[in-house]
Amino acid sequence: MKEQISQDLAVMGAKVAPPAVVAAATEVGAISPQSILVWLSVLYTASLLFTTVVKNWGEWLGWWKSRWADVRRLYGRVRGNG
Incomplete structure (x- = not known):
């Protein structure tokens, strides 16, 4: 059961990471829309x-x-x- 939860968290992190990085970089001003x-x-x-x-x-x-x-x-x- 523990491996399934960690696997689901890893998949969720992989899906959320790119938009989160772009949003953070946009806020900082490193990337313009x-x-x-x-x-x-x-x-x-x-x-x-x-x-x-x-x-x-x-x-x-x-x-x-x-x-x-x-x-x-x-x-x-x-x-x-x-």
């Missing part, structure tokens, strides 16, 4: 990009393979005509 919004926007955009790339990984690989084939053809033409 605008910078928090900027960083949250950056993280949100990066996560959207990451999920899009992962979801469409096969299509991305096919696109890059076709671009690489185009570069090889162009290089062959330049090298053959030079």
